[in-house]
Amino acid sequence: MSRTVAIVDDHTLFAQSLKNLINTFDGYEVSGIYKNGRELTHQFEANRAKPNLVLLDIKMPIMDGPETMCWLKENYPTQKVLALSMEDDEETITFMVKQGCRGYLLKDIDPDGFKFALNKVIEEGYFYTDAVSDAIKNKEKSLSKLTKREIEFLSLACTEMTYKEVASEMNLSPKTIDGYRESLFQKLNVKSRTGLVLYAIKNRILLL
Template structure:
């Protein structure tokens, strides 16, 4: 399908990875285009293949090149690709670190298939998805180390940009934002791109973290 969600699975546990692949391939709107057992295999594929995924489901603890380091490389070289961290680790500091380096969603390995599919579809639709536990971690961990708000003085962000940023943090899609503000989707996209440039964020998840750090919005699910 041309409009299918292209997925790459990266996990060194072969049986677990094949189980996820089997689950995803049963979905009509999902296409698993590649599987890798470590970050090095993943980066090699991305550098060589013309087919880029929409989403990478990334294990974090892997040999050779782990998921944390691979995420940093992908965020720098392929910022349009969304990364869902899938791991056994759920400590607050670990979750916060993964969000800050570029993961747009975070799932624990004992999540249900329903949770995984929901997360994939939400990430594809909105650019990120944080469940209640991740939102709480962002509030508790990232706010505590927030940046100075001095860069928000004057006209750094326009009232309209702040309004759109707040709606993004409510996990609304571009079309939903456009309808709520009586704007065209193209106009909303323009404001969103300006927000990315002004805040030096690489993706929508980065905008959300920025908004929380600077107390522009309160995240809701």
């Protein structure tokens, strides 16, 4: 029985070429092509047969890769997903992996390497290149300099709460909260609450 693959990519020519390539691999068959995550979720919600593997692009209209990955994690956490994109920034890679993506490939990968990755994900559950492993390590290193309470404060500081309300929420004195704020200003090299929010968004701390 063939291993089925769903392709989620808004570039029609690339998606069709990818389908043709995968269908030449022994034991593989593309079960469908979807232009965005919303089209894929509709298929899942219709209770149709699920693919063995989803190949997921990152930048797409309507519902992009990260949004789709979050939806799959919540609704179908065992679904195997392999990201295939031109985006190679550490924030995107680590976010996708944290959401349960089994691997992350760049679109310039050669066919043999691509087939090897497919086999690894389906047979062993994951496939991470050295670049992905390095990105994860760098992200962890970046966050390791923050304490658990500092991360909690940072998350609350990104809401509409005043610092006084944040202090109440964390059961701390306003003076202690001021200390957390000044410590983060120094550690993150920012000078304002806006700087804290931008750091949190960039590093997706609000979604951890």
